[in-house]
Amino acid sequence: MASSRVQAEQGLSLANEAGSVMLEIQDDAQRVVDAVGQFASQLKS
Secondary structure, X not given: OHHHHHHHHHHHHHHHHXXXXXXXXXXXXXXXXXXXXXXXXXXHO
16 A cells, blocks of 8 residues: 555656646747747848
8 A cells, every 4th residue: 555655656746847848848949939930030131
C-alpha cells in the first residue's frame, strides 16, 4: 500500500513537471512565431 502511494506521488510530481515543460515549449514556440512574423513583415517593407 505504501509503495503504491509513493508511486502515485511520483507520478503526480512527474505530471506537474511535464506540464511546466509543456508551457515553456508553448511560450518559446510563440516567440518563434512572433519572430517569423516580424521577419516576414520586414521582407514586405
